[in-house]
Amino acid sequence: MNLILTIAWTHVRHRARQTLVAIAGVMTGVGFSIMMAEMMEGSQDDFIKTLVDALPHISVTDELRQPTRQPAEAIYTAAEFHGLTPEVRRPGIKNPMATIASLQTWVPGALTPSVQSKAVLRFAGRNLTTSIIGIDPRTEADVSNLAIHMRQGTLTSLYRSSNAILLGDRLANKIGARVNSNITLASAEGASMSATVVGTFHSGFRATDETTGYVLLKTAQILEKQTGIVNEIRVRTRDPMQARLISERIGEQTGYKSISWQEAQEDLLSAITLRNVLMYTIVGAILLVASFGTYNIISTITHEKTRDIAILKSLGFEDRTIKAIFIIEALLVGFVGAMLGWIFGYLLTRGLASLDFKTPFSDYNHLPVQYSAKHYLLATGVALLSSLVAGYFPARGAARLHLVDIIRGAT
Amino acid sequence: MSTALIEARQVTKILSGIVPVTLVHDINLAIMPREFIAITGPSGSGKSSLLYLLGLLDLPTSGDVLIDGQSTTDMTEQQRARVRLSRLGFVFQFHFLLPEFSITENVALPMRALGRLSPRTITARAEELLESFGLSDHRHKTPDQLSGGQRQRVAVARALANDPPIILADEPTGSLDSVATAQVFRILRDLVTLHGKTVVAVTHDLNLAAQMHRRVHVVDGRLTKDLHPA
Numbered sequence: 017m018n019l020i021l022t023i024a025w026t027h028v029r030h031r032a033r034q035t036l037v038a039i040a041g042v043m044t045g046v047g048f049s050i051m052m053a054e055m056m057e058g059s060q061d062d063f064i065k066t067l068v069d070a071l072p073h074i075s076v077t078d079e080l081r082q083p084t085r086q087p088a089e090a091i092y093t094a095a096e097f098h099g100l101t102p103e104v105r106r107p108g109i110k111n112p113m114a115t116i117a118s119l120q121t122w123v124p125g126a127l128t129p130s131v132q133s134k135a136v137l138r139f140a141g142r143n144l145t146t147s148i149i150g151i152d153p154r155t156e157a158d159v160s161n162l163a164i165h166m167r168q169g170t171l172t173s174l175y176r177s178s179n180a181i182l183l184g185d186r187l188a189n190k191i192g193a194r195v196n197s198n199i200t201l202a203s204a205e206g207a208s209m210s211a212t213v214v215g216t217f218h219s220g221f222r223a224t225d226e227t228t229g230y231v232l233l234k235t236a237q238i239l240e241k242q243t244g245i246v247n248e249i250r251v252r253t254r255d256p257m258q259a260r261l262i263s264e265r266i267g268e269q270t271g272y273k274s275i276s277w278q279e280a281q282e283d284l285l286s287a288i289t290l291r292n293v294l295m296y297t298i299v300g301a302i303l304l305v306a307s308f309g310t311y312n313i314i315s316t317i318t319h320e321k322t323r324d325i326a327i328l329k330s331l332g333f334e335d336r337t338i339k340a341i342f343i344i345e346a347l348l349v350g351f352v353g354a355m356l357g358w359i360f361g362y363l364l365t366r367g368l369a370s371l372d373f374k375t376p377f378s379d380y381n382h383l384p385v386q387y388s389a390k391h392y393l394l395a396t397g398v399a400l401l402s403s404l405v406a407g408y409f410p411a412r413g414a415a416r417l418h419l420v421d422i423i424r425g426a427t
Numbered sequence: 428m429s430t431a432l433i434e435a436r437q438v439t440k441i442l443s444g445i446v447p448v449t450l451v452h453d454i455n456l457a458i459m460p461r462e463f464i465a466i467t468g469p470s471g472s473g474k475s476s477l478l479y480l481l482g483l484l485d486l487p488t489s490g491d492v493l494i495d496g497q498s499t500t501d502m503t504e505q506q507r508a509r510v511r512l513s514r515l516g517f518v519f520q521f522h523f524l525l526p527e528f529s530i531t532e533n534v535a536l537p538m539r540a541l542g543r544l545s546p547r548t549i550t551a552r553a554e555e556l557l558e559s560f561g562l563s564d565h566r567h568k569t570p571d572q573l574s575g576g577q578r579q580r581v582a583v584a585r586a587l588a589n590d591p592p593i594i595l596a597d598e599p600t601g602s603l604d605s606v607a608t609a610q611v612f613r614i615l616r617d618l619v620t621l622h623g624k625t626v627v628a629v630t631h632d633l634n635l636a637a638q639m640h641r642r643v644h645v646v647d648g649r650l651t652k653d654l655h656p657a
Contacts, residue, residue, distance in 0.1 A: 019539045023525075030527045327523045330484055331537050331585075332512025334505050420485045423519060423597075424475075 020337060023328075024344040027317050035349060038313040042353025042399050043360050045306030049299040049395040050361025055368060056295045058385035060288055067284070069161045070221050071277050072250035073125070073259040076266055077132075078109045079273040112246035115270055123262060125253035126158035129246040131236035137229065138200040139191045146187065147228045148201065150236020159252040162217060162230065168195050169215020174232050179211040181235075184225035185218045203239040211235070300398060306353070307402030314346045314407045318414040325414050326422035335415040342414055346407020347400060354396040361395070362387075430496045431457035432593055432625050433481050438490035440476055440648075450476040452648040453490070458627060460592065463619040465636035466629045466643050473648035474629045475597050481627065482515055482595040483507045494593075512541050516586030520598035522578035524570040530581045531557065531566045537588040556584040560614065576607025583614055587624075594618060596628040600635065612638070 028035045088095040109115060116127050131150030136143050153171040157163040163171050167185055174180045181201075183193060193199055193213050202208045211231065219225055237245050251266070253259050256277065263276035278285060318325070325338055369385045433456075440451040450473045458464060458481075466474045479485040480492055483499055491500045494510055502510070511517075524533045534553040538544055544552065557566050560580040562573075570578050579599060586594050596615065600608040612635055618624040619640075628639070636642050644652035 019536075022539075026527045323523070324525055327525065328536075329508070330482075330511065330517050330519075330523075331540060332508045332510075332515075333540055334508045336505075337540075420479050423479075423484070423523075 020340050020344055024341050024348060027321065027341070028313075028345050028348055031313070031317060034313045034316060038309040038349045039353040039356065041306045041309030042303075042350055042403065043356040045303045046354050046357025046395045046399050047360030047364055049302050049398070050357065050391050051364040051368065052295065052299055052302075053391040053394070054361075054365045054385045054387060055383060056291070057388065057391070058369075058383070060291070061386050062384035064288070066220060067281055068256045068277055070219055070224065071280065072159055073253045073256050074251035074263045074266060074274055074276050075280070076109070076249040076251065076270060076272050076274045078107055078247040080271060106242075107240075108242060108245035108247045109249065109270075109272060112249065116249060119249070119251070119266060119269070123251060123253070123266070124255070124258070125251055125262075126155065127249055127251050128152055128155035128159045129233060130248045130250055131233055131240060131245060132248050133203060133236050133239045135201040135203045135239055137187075137191065138202065139193050139197065142191050144187070144191060145227070146201075148181075148203075148236055148239060149228065149230050150233040150239075151230050152233055156230075159250045161219070165217040165219050167216045167218050173214035174230070176214050177212045179209050179235050180214040180231065181211040182215045182217055182230040183213055184228050185216045186222065186225040187227060187229065188213065188216045190226065201239060203241075205239065205241040207239050207241050209235075209238065299395070303395065303398045303402050306399065307350075307406045310346050310349050310353075310403045311406035311410070313349060314342055315410045317345060318342055318410040321414070322417060322422055325417050326419040329417075329419040330423070339408075339411040339415040342411035343404065343407045346403045346411070350400045350403025350406075353403075354399045357395065357399065358392055361392070431493070432460050432462075432495060433458040433627070434493040434496075435477070435481060436491045436493065438477075438480055438487045438492060440473075440480060440485065441488045449648050451480060451487070454645075454648075454650050456481075456643060456650060456653075458593075458625060460625055461619055461623050462625050462627075463616060463640040464625075464627045464643060465639040465641070466627065466645060467631060467633065467636050468645035470631070472645045474645045476648070477645060478595055478597050478627065478629050482517060483511055484517075512537060513589055514591050514593060516589070516591040516594045518579070518582050518586050518594065518596040518599045520601040522570060522575075522582045524578060524581055524585070526570055529567050529569055530562065530573065530584075533570070533581060534585045534588055537585060541589050553584075553588065556587060557581070560584050574607070575603055576610055579603060579607065579611050580614065583611065583618075587618070592623075592625060594624055594626045596626065598629055598631070600630070600632065608632075608635075 088097070112129050116129060119127055129152060133148040133150065135146055135148045137146040153174050156171055166182070169182065174182065181199070188194065191199075195213055195215060197213045199211055199213060200208065201211050217225075233246070237243055251262070253262055259276035260278045263274045263279065267274035328338060365385050365387070368383050371383065372381055435454050435456040438451055438454045439449065442448040442450060454477060466477060468474045476485070480487050483492065483494070491498050493499065494514055499507060499510065524530070525536070528536070531550065531553045534556055535549045538549040538552065554563065554566055557563050560583065562577060562580060562584070565573055565577065570581065573581065594615070599615065600611050603611060615626050615628060616638070619626050630636055642652070642654045643650055
């Protein structure tokens with residue numbers, strides 16, 4: 017074995033108890049850091065996945081990117097308007113099927129038309145304002161997880177009767193409706209119709225499950241009193257992370273407002289970034305605290321080994337060799353601690369992930385965790401760096417000792 | 428005329444402080460090959476300080492120490508360490524062995540640091556040195572398992588590990604009983620007479636000093652007597 021390594025190893029081996037305490041410190045730090053990172057990233061990934069799955073990746077609505085230009089503005093270079101009533105524009109996306117066909121030529125993913133409507137749902141004397149979404153069951157499964165979220169019935173159940181509706185399970189429970197119940201829908205446009213509940217779904221998002229109903233496109237168009245209207249095109253991209261770029265391009269091509277899921281959830285994503293900063297700060301702090309243990313052991317060893325340092329220097333060991341001995345000792349503590357921390361962190365994560373728990377706010381019954389080599393390497397890197405710093409200062413002090421003073425002190 | 432192995436030229440060492448203390452004052456001393464020299468003097472006279480300066484363990488405030496005719500004043504700490512490792516061997520009043528290592532490992536340390544020999548050769552040479560000092564039965568023991576005299580013999584063996592031409596000893600028998608003192612002294616003398624080494628030993632034991640080839644006497648940091656053999 018290399019001489020420096022031999023001396024370093026002998027030093028730490030002969031201070032077994034102190035060394036073990038320092039190793040335990042690093043191990044605990046690394047273990048908890050790994051567990052925390054895996055739990056945080058697991059919950060974050062799960063959250064984003066749920067978010068991405070629950071919403072269309074891109075939503076193209078019938079709002080125009082720019083307000084409609086007045087005819088006078090087209091004629092005169094400067095025009096001022098007073099008491100002008102804007103021209104009533106027919107709502108909805110113009111030529112929706114042609115637009116969809118055009119987008120399908122280049123958008124990597126699936127598209128489906130839909131109609132967003134609001135209606136008052138009446139059943140058993142209860143009135144509830146509800147979001148009614150008109151969908152095409154044949155293409156809906158390609159852009160959302162509604163088919164997977166169905167609790168009763170299927171998407172094709174919408175074809176079972178005229179004016180069929182799928183209700184969120186919480187909404188159905190709230191009003192006491194069941195499959196085959198007949199409810200009444202009254203839209204803001206004044207249309208009213210009877211509808212039959214043909215199924216229920218559970219998306220996991222309380223707001224959606226409590227206030228949303230799905231009907232056929234045709235039914236929603238009747239509620240909106242606009243034959244053939246489509247006021248939203250929903251897109252599911254193959255790579256959700258590309259949604260922002262694709263959304264911008266769709267907006268430029270169609271002139272309609274196109275919003276990606278990232279844009280729609282910008283606040284949440286900012287919060288996640290902030291959470292990550294906090295997480296890594298805490299992880300760093302844990303490892304920093306662990307490094308104090310390493311500093312302590314190396315300081316103690318250098319203090320106790322003052323005479324040995326003088327011996328080595330008198331024999332002809334160079335200052336840098338002395339320094340290297342104590343830095344290696346710190347790194348040994350850091351390395352062994354980190355390796356044990358891997359096992360500890362993995363077991364902690366496994367243990368936490370296996371715990372069963374129920375919360376009224378979520379459908380999870382296990383903590384979502386994300387096993388990643390990145391977490392292990394990062395925690396090890398920080399632990400080794402902390403150990404290096406913790407060992408460097410006592411090592412530098414040891415190398416600077418004036419050997420004649422020590423020899424005189426010893427004699 | 429042969430070159431001095433170690434030569435002190437107008438060497439002065441002053442300890443700085445509120446009241447500066449002169450440890451060694453303007454000493455000139457040339458030590459030739461195969462000499463067995465005693466540095467004597469009362470306590471605090473500066474004899475150990477002189478030895479540390481000659482052994483490059485300390486830097487002179489002024490003057491120069493030459494090893495093999497080469498000035499050491501402008502050497503870097505790294506170069507001085509290399510000279511200590513390859514040309515000088517030290518024996519102190521206390522054995523100064525590393526307590527966690529076996530005595531064989533202790534003797535092997537300087538050879539491993541120099542890195543000229545293979546691990547197998549190093550172990551063989553360490554064991555050979557221990558055998559020559561009658562310690563082969565103890566080679567796996569740690570220093571705390573040996574008597575004072577045995578430890579000091581291990582320290583001499585370690586000083587000889589890299590086969591340096593010069594051995595510097597600071598009160599090598601200072602903490603030993605009379606039997607061990609006689610043993611260690613005999614070893615040091617044999618190093619000169621049988622192995623052609625140069626031994627410079629600080630001692631305040633005048634009986635021992637009287638048996639050495641040359642005696643230099645230091646008082647208040649100054650060389651007052653330099654008695655050469657008749």
